[in-house]
Amino acid sequence: MSLRLKFLIGLTLLFTLLMIGLFAERVHSTRLYVEAQLASTAQDAATSLVYPISRALGKNDVVLAETAIKSLLDRAYFQRIEIVALSGKTMAKMEQAKPIAGVPAWFIKWQHLDPAPGTALLSDGWRQLGRVVVISEPALAYKQLWDVLTHTLALLLAAYVISLLVMNFLVRILLQPLSAIEKSANEVQEREFNPIKHLPDTREFRRVVLAFNVMIERVRQFLSIEQQRAEEYRHQAFTDTTTGLDNRRNLDLRLDGLLKKLPQDSIGAAFAIQLEDLSEFNNREGYQKGDAILKQVAHVLLEKMAQQSPLIARLNGTTLFALHFNLSSGQIDQMGDQILASLKEITATLERPLQYGVAIVDFEHGTLKSKLLSTTDLALQQALFNGGESRQRMSANESSNQLPNGSQQWREVLQAAILDKSWGIQAQSVQNIADKQIVHQELTARLRHQDGPWISAGLFMPMAARHGLLQAAEQSLFDLAISKLENAATLQGQSIALNAGLLGALGSLTGQDEFVARLNKLKKHAARISFEVPEHQLIAAPELARRFARLLRDAGFGFGIDQYGFAASAAALIRELKPNYVKIDRRLISDMAVHKDTKEMILSLIQVAESLNITTIAQGIESESQLALLESMKITAMQGYLIGRPEEVI
Incomplete structure (x- = not known):
């Protein structure tokens, strides 16, 4: 059971007890008022009958006395009127039972009214004749009591519903910080570390939320530090510090896997650039200039590959290497020419020429890393042997008789496997x-x-x-x-x-x-x-x-x-x-x-x-x-x- 529900249940019970008390008090006070009203009415009626009945009895005219009683009884406000002699004998008596309409029987039984009688002495001069007794009719009193109590109950129920809604709203506002903490805790379980933005006004909740946010922030900082550290270690382990490309170790680890990803019956291309006599250039011009040249050449590969190459790396001190899978034979030649043109622009600014060669090696699925790299090296050496500032394209294809032969056979084998x-x-x-x-x-x-x-x-x-x-x-x-x-x-x-x-x-x-x-x-x-x-x-x-x-x-x-x-x-x-x-x-x-x-x-x-x-x-x-x-x-x-x-x- 949630804390909010417990709050609401507790407040509801408290309010219910308060309502029951108010209702009971209202019932009691209304009953006392009605009974007092009945008694007062009966007494007033008895007093009003003293004169006419005394005159009638003074003349020994009982019929005239009964006529006076009947005229008052006909107003339907009284249940019984009785003339009692001094000896206690009833001289005249009239009564009527009026039905109680619109009031449930159980209510009449629960709130039974016993109206107090009104009495007045009868006398003829100094001679006492007896007394008149009047009892009020309670039917109207029951109806008045029922109406008052039903209206009171309706008002209390309306007040209860309104109060319950107000309490629900106030409890919701009061417990918002706890809901925010619960939501944030669930997010932590889902490994999302978001602090609580809204700080509550309540001092105790505010302190809890601030402490929770501090914990969340420390966890985020720890993960960020570990993430940054992991990325730094990876950069140190697999990135060439001069060019920003992958280093040779990264190439050795990844190249076999990349070669296997080339679809069967497709052609991939390896591009390599080698700068001849770079060490001599560094000795003559300084390592800073040599590194600047390497960075420019690396930028050429990055720019021409348009981030579509799965691997661009520094193969060794003077050689850069890149793979590309999604080029036709004509596009391979075009990219080789573009790389060659860019290298000419870079070396044209140098005071003394720097020889370079570009190798392009075609390969198919299944080509071994050692075969690809050895063919690349041979192509570079041929390009440089021919005077440099040129490109050499070679092939390093290998095939296997154990695989389907050609694209059509591959399709037939796959379709049969899918069907069967x-x-x-x-x-x-x-x-x-x-x-x-x-x-x-x-x-x-x-x-x-x-x-x-x-x-x-x-x-x-x-x-x-x-x-x-x-x-x-x-x-x-x-x-x-x-x-x-x-x-x-x-x-x-x-x-x-x-x-x-x-x-x-x-x-x-x-x-x-x-x-x-x-x-x-x-x-x-x-x-x-x-x-x-x-x-x-x-x-x-x-x-x-x-x-x-x-x-x-x-x-x-x-x-x-x-x-x-x-x-x-x-x-x-x-x-x-x-x-x-x-x-x-x-x-x-x-x-x-x-x-x-x-x-x-x-x-x-x-x-x-x-x-x-x-x-x-x-x-x-x-x-x-x-x-x-x-x-x-x-x-x-x-x-x-x-x-x-x-x-x-x-």
Whole structure:
């Protein structure tokens, strides 16, 4: 029961007791007044009858006396008039019973009136003849008493209703600070730290609100400091201090993953710029001028890529590197020419020429990092060998006979899998580090091509997107999971995590609404089902990310972030989306064992997550040494070959 309701009940009881007292007093006073009025009327009537009755009795004319009585009785104000002799004998008596209209019988019984009689002595000169007794008719008194009490009750009830409304309004105003504190406390539970803006006038409440706001502000400051620290560690670990681009370590960690994201049967391009004899230029002109040249060249890449490149990095001291996925062959040549023209403008201002070369390397899905970088280096050396101030375009394509051959075959394989639901699903355990309990099983999809090996989702999903089949493939996989999930023996009663992306159906508002509607089939299992989205997709579509996370929470499902930790705004991301868990990317887990600054960055992210009650999961754990490092860092859970390889469940 709320405090406001208790206040209202208490005040209502108090007011009710007061009303009952007032009503009882009104009943008592009105009754006394009516009885006094009846007695007064009876006495006045008895006094008025003394003269006519005395004259009649003086003449021994009883009939004349009765006539006087009857004339008064006919006015209907009296119930009984009686003439009593000195001996006590009734000489004449008349009475009448008037019906009591408009008054309930129970009220008459409850408020029974016994009117006091009015008496007067009868005499003929000095001779006493007897007395006359008059009793008033109570019917009108009952009616008057009933009307007064009903009107009084109506007024009291109206006063009660008005007072109740006023009390409700006053209690609401009085308890507004507590409502604001309750609302703010609920927001804290939702990991939103908003202070109470309106300060109450009541001194005690004002002090409580001020103390609460101080607590909220300290929590916000702590999270902001940890977020800033995490971003600073990331900047130190993965950003080149001279150019502001990603450094070589960041490139090494991310390049393999980016190369796998290129859709099958598509062409990507790597652009590289190398400044020849930069060290000699630094010695001759000074390091400040050399750094200024590097910054200008970095700005060229940033400007030409128009922020559409997934990676722009400083490969080494004299070489800058960038990737681009969304260009045709003609656009690749055009961008290479634009980069070359910009470099000519930069070097034209120098007193002594600075040689440079531009390399363009085409690659396909599956190209190895080592192959791409070696081909890039060869192309740069050829450009510089030809005299510099030129560009060289080469190819680093690799193919696999185990994959569908060509775009048309990919389409046929995907359409057949969607129609027949011929997918495979594997589960890999996520284990709590402290008690070794299973947190959940992560499900991943696979596709069979003829009699060859299974094809991972990282290969077939990009091709589904290319052919406009991504939404159909997602629906087919989801329907399969729904129909088979409860029948998978290895998953009975366990929590599971499903991969979701914002590139297909979930990349639109309508698609998200339809997806959540379809989740109703799994409503009874919602508490043990989570959906996880890669960090880079959440960063690319923040509005869709926020909406999807909110829809999942409202429906009772869990929400997680996969491949977490690379984004510069990683700490801010979890504060905004409030996931149930984050899976720290396996490349960062491997790198922190070698580089202290990576470890410090991850520790900061863990502290931010812990402050928000978000579970942290380390991916790619394969050795006991990695496990020992995780335990020292207080990471909650882990996933990797150390606890088990993926197993077939469907």
